Amino acid sequence: MKYSFVSHLYCPKCGKNYDTEDQNQLCKCGSPLLVAYYMEELKKVLRPEHLNERRPDLWRYHELLPVKREENVVSLGEGMSPIIKMDVVGKDMNIPNLYMKDEGLVPTGSFKARGAAVGVSKAKEVGVTELAMPTNGNAGAAWSLYCARAGISSTIVMPVDAPEVTKKECLAAGANLFLVDGLIGDAGKIVANAVKEYGMFDASTLKEPYRIEGKKTMGLEIAEQFHWEVPDVILYPTGGGVGLIGIYKALRELQELGWIDEMKMPRLVAVQSEGCAPIVKAWEEGQSYAEPWQDASTIAFGINVAKALGDFLILDAIRQTEGCAISVSEDSIMSELRTVSSFEGAFVCPEGAAAFAAARALREQNWIKENEKVVILNTGAGIKYPNTIQGDSNVLHPEEALVMDKDVSR
Amino acid sequence: MKYSFVSHLYCPKCGKNYDTEDQNQLCKCGSPLLVAYYMEELKKVLRPEHLNERRPDLWRYHELLPVKREENVVSLGEGMSPIIKMDVVGKDMNIPNLYMKDEGLVPTGSFKARGAAVGVSKAKEVGVTELAMPTNGNAGAAWSLYCARAGISSTIVMPVDAPEVTKKECLAAGANLFLVDGLIGDAGKIVANAVKEYGMFDASTLKEPYRIEGKKTMGLEIAEQFHWEVPDVILYPTGGGVGLIGIYKALRELQELGWIDEMKMPRLVAVQSEGCAPIVKAWEEGQSYAEPWQDASTIAFGINVAKALGDFLILDAIRQTEGCAISVSEDSIMSELRTVSSFEGAFVCPEGAAAFAAARALREQNWIKENEKVVILNTGAGIKYPNTIQGDSNVLHPEEALVMDKDVSR
Numbered sequence: 152m153k154y155s156f157v158s159h160l161y162c163p164k165c166g167k168n169y170d171t172e173d174q175n176q177l178c179k180c181g182s183p184l185l186v187a188y189y190m191e192e193l194k195k196v197l198r199p200e201h202l203n204e205r206r207p208d209l210w211r212y213h214e215l216l217p218v219k220r221e222e223n224v225v226s227l228g229e230g231m232s233p234i235i236k237m238d239v240v241g242k243d244m245n246i247p248n249l250y251m252k253d254e255g256l257v258p259t260g261s262f263k264a265r266g267a268a269v270g271v272s273k274a275k276e277v278g279v280t281e282l283a284m285p286t287n288g289n290a291g292a293a294w295s296l297y298c299a300r301a302g303i304s305s306t307i308v309m310p311v312d313a314p315e316v317t318k319k320e321c322l323a324a325g326a327n328l329f330l331v332d333g334l335i336g337d338a339g340k341i342v343a344n345a346v347k348e349y350g351m352f353d354a355s356t357l358k359e360p361y362r363i364e365g366k367k368t369m370g371l372e373i374a375e376q377f378h379w380e381v382p383d384v385i386l387y388p389t390g391g392g393v394g395l396i397g398i399y400k401a402l403r404e405l406q407e408l409g410w411i412d413e414m415k416m417p418r419l420v421a422v423q424s425e426g427c428a429p430i431v432k433a434w435e436e437g438q439s440y441a442e443p444w445q446d447a448s449t450i451a452f453g454i455n456v457a458k459a460l461g462d463f464l465i466l467d468a469i470r471q472t473e474g475c476a477i478s479v480s481e482d483s484i485m486s487e488l489r490t491v492s493s494f495e496g497a498f499v500c501p502e503g504a505a506a507f508a509a510a511r512a513l514r515e516q517n518w519i520k521e522n523e524k525v526v527i528l529n530t531g532a533g534i535k536y537p538n539t540i541q542g543d544s545n546v547l548h549p550e551e552a553l554v555m556d557k558d559v560s561r
Numbered sequence: 562m563k564y565s566f567v568s569h570l571y572c573p574k575c576g577k578n579y580d581t582e583d584q585n586q587l588c589k590c591g592s593p594l595l596v597a598y599y600m601e602e603l604k605k606v607l608r609p610e611h612l613n614e615r616r617p618d619l620w621r622y623h624e625l626l627p628v629k630r631e632e633n634v635v636s637l638g639e640g641m642s643p644i645i646k647m648d649v650v651g652k653d654m655n656i657p658n659l660y661m662k663d664e665g666l667v668p669t670g671s672f673k674a675r676g677a678a679v680g681v682s683k684a685k686e687v688g689v690t691e692l693a694m695p696t697n698g699n700a701g702a703a704w705s706l707y708c709a710r711a712g713i714s715s716t717i718v719m720p721v722d723a724p725e726v727t728k729k730e731c732l733a734a735g736a737n738l739f740l741v742d743g744l745i746g747d748a749g750k751i752v753a754n755a756v757k758e759y760g761m762f763d764a765s766t767l768k769e770p771y772r773i774e775g776k777k778t779m780g781l782e783i784a785e786q787f788h789w790e791v792p793d794v795i796l797y798p799t800g801g802g803v804g805l806i807g808i809y810k811a812l813r814e815l816q817e818l819g820w821i822d823e824m825k826m827p828r829l830v831a832v833q834s835e836g837c838a839p840i841v842k843a844w845e846e847g848q849s850y851a852e853p854w855q856d857a858s859t860i861a862f863g864i865n866v867a868k869a870l871g872d873f874l875i876l877d878a879i880r881q882t883e884g885c886a887i888s889v890s891e892d893s894i895m896s897e898l899r900t901v902s903s904f905e906g907a908f909v910c911p912e913g914a915a916a917f918a919a920a921r922a923l924r925e926q927n928w929i930k931e932n933e934k935v936v937i938l939n940t941g942a943g944i945k946y947p948n949t950i951q952g953d954s955n956v957l958h959p960e961e962a963l964v965m966d967k968d969v970s971r
Contacts (some may be wrong), residue, residue, distance in 0.1 A: 226645065228666060256667065258907075259908070260670065298906070300906030307921070331959060349965055490731075492709070493709050496710030498734070534729075546739075547741045
């Protein structure tokens with residue numbers, strides 16, 4: 152059987168088609184391209200139970216991924232991250248069926264590894280040898296490490312304020328790392344110029360068509376992990392929004408295959424910070440596109456994206472699923488981060504904490520009903536953001552005794 | 562069927578037995594206790610294929626774990642970390658069948674989560690409400706977070722030089738964190754006194770019997786991931802050595818079950834740094850116990866253990882499997898870390914890098930033969946050790962163009 156059932160690329164705006172054997176970027180009309188598969192053919196030969204004996208990584212869905220030859224797969228073991236029940240926080244929020252999919256447990260400690268694994272594998276397959284990309288940190292870390300594994304040279308540009316550890320990852324990978332005294336949009340302009348100047352492949356968000364296929368696997372996994380009965384609500388911290396677009400695409404594909412109920416979609420929620428909420432503003436105003444956000448700033452650095460190239464796809468996914476877009480305060484992000492880590496032992500990233508804050512707010516508004524099954528995407532490991540936790544500790548001399556604040560006894 | 566086939570605890574030194582319903586620490590003779598299972602009974606009812614439909618976490622082996630009631634399981638989705646082929650580094654070392662099991666992909670970014678998951682679950686089952694432990698950082702981070710999830714109060718003492726992020730994890734968990742201006746042995750003494758003073762459960766390495774059962778699952782997984790044909794050599798960075806002891810115990814249990822060949826054991830290799838190599842010294846001198854190492858110091862902080870309580874068990878496992886103990890230089894650790902991350906895209910921890918350096922040395926000595934199947938345990942994520950990577954990056958203004966060192970072209 153074929154390893155991949157990929158058919159072609161198509162433009163969701165103008166409808167033009169492209170060949171997946173080429174090095175593709177945006178459509179000539181300026182829109183991101185999406186990947187199509189031979190779904191009718193696949194439907195006849197693949198059943199969910201065929202997955203049972205496959206390894207627990209995202210390549211278990213290889214028929215629904217764009218890499219045609221298995222030898223081009225560049226993998227660090229990414230995917231099939233756990234979904235864990237959040238009983239204590241769920242009780243605190245009055246959402247008894249609250250779950251977290253923990254994307255901290257993928258290579259590089261962030262869900263960006265999914266897009267990188269599939270994007271770099273396909274880049275290798277079509278003969279890319281040098282690529283460049285702007286990033287808020289985690290995507291650059293992931294792409295540079297997967298590029299190292301693939302033998303592809305990478306040039307990464309990120310804001311000087313990006314998380315320190317993501318810079319170290321790029322350097323460990325041997326990438327060409329540049330910092331910019333600005334935002335990711337500024338990094339994007341520098342990359343666009345460099346791509347022209349040096350002829351590198353442009354791996355910017357949605358300027359190459361395959362990252363979304365990697366992110367899509369979050370949706371495939373959620374469906375499989377819930378035994379092909381999708382949850383009621385999925386909350387996703389939204390910057391560039393590729394994960395949300397990908398999850399929506401995955402669920403539509405599973406409906407086409409008949410693996411999930413074609414009448415039920417989870418309501419998809421785009422979560423942003425009040426410091427950078429262009430999608431929320433566009434959703435509230437009923438727009439199809441989002442205007443660039445002025446003076447964007449948030450502690451949840453990964454979602455500090457003033458203008459998303461895929462804004463129209465995000466807004467469409469929210470509307471089609473009867474979901475919503477919601478922004479949360481910086482204070483609520485920080486307090487939710489402490490709540491989740493101390494109540495549940497899950498040291499989440501600030502972006503994940505934002506999604507918890509949004510779940511709490513949506514439950515208070517009764518937009519989320521009490522007995523609904525709710526899944527939060529924690530998009531990365533808290534250990535990549537050590538500065539979110541402040542606190543002092545006593546330093547003892549070796550001969551000294553520790554003194555507990557209060558007497559404790561078993 | 563029973564969730565656990567645990568039978569009792571026994572002392573490997575004096576043979577005395579203990580009941581797993583009690584809160585056990587060391588044997589009265591001072592030795593660590595080990596867990597026994599009803600293996601003959603289990604052999605009759607469990608087959609490898611029964612595992613196929615279970616979740617990819619370490620609880621898939623629940624019959625061989627000590628937790629009797631599933632509701633006591635405290636899980637963050639730990640286990641079934643990937644094993645990835647290291648073709649480029651393998652070629653560089655002339656070990657074509659080189660693999661890495663990546664323990665960076667478990668909760669808290671370190672293999673310590675395995676011991677914490679099982680240890681905390683069992684502590685919960687036997688009614689522990691407060692525990693204390695000394696740590697070099699990662700174990701304290703893991704135990705404090707799992708304790709938070711279990712509703713158990715934790716008191717953690719670690720050297721002031723421990724990795725910064727591990728302190729943040731303890732604080733995020735809401736643990737009582739104390740630092741000591743000394744080594745882990747000094748932390749151990751402070752904990753021993755605090756345990757007496759406050760009546761807390763002592764969760765120090767091997768002073769509670771269940772952490773080893775969690776670590777054991779690395780051995781179970783390696784066997785299952787290689788389809789029940791064990792590799793020739795397993796290299797393990799050795800501090801307290803619980804992982805090595807656990808892997809050995811796991812493989813013996815699988816032999817008893819008849820799931821792996823009873824004539825073939827992987828040769829187990831204890832890897833240490835030249836700055837702290839008590840096990841290597843004892844092995845070279847043919848001793849059964851190791852003397853405390855003076856002035857212990859290494860960049861691979863997790864293996865900076867001057868005296869391991871389970872030294873005799875480590876040395877026994879090495880001898881029984883015809884393995885060895887080897888120390889590597891600090892320089893080789895740092896250079897191997899860069900090699901692995903830039904050749905393979907795997908940003909390993911310094912302890913994992915030490916094991917790569919050891920594999921290279923053992924191949925050069927022809928102790929590892931060219932076509933042997935070799936598995937390296939990378940015990941944690943490199944992102945927990947950002948200071949291992951140094952380097953400068955250019956900072957650009959938003960209007961500036963990046964300049965590549967050399968002209969690149971597709």
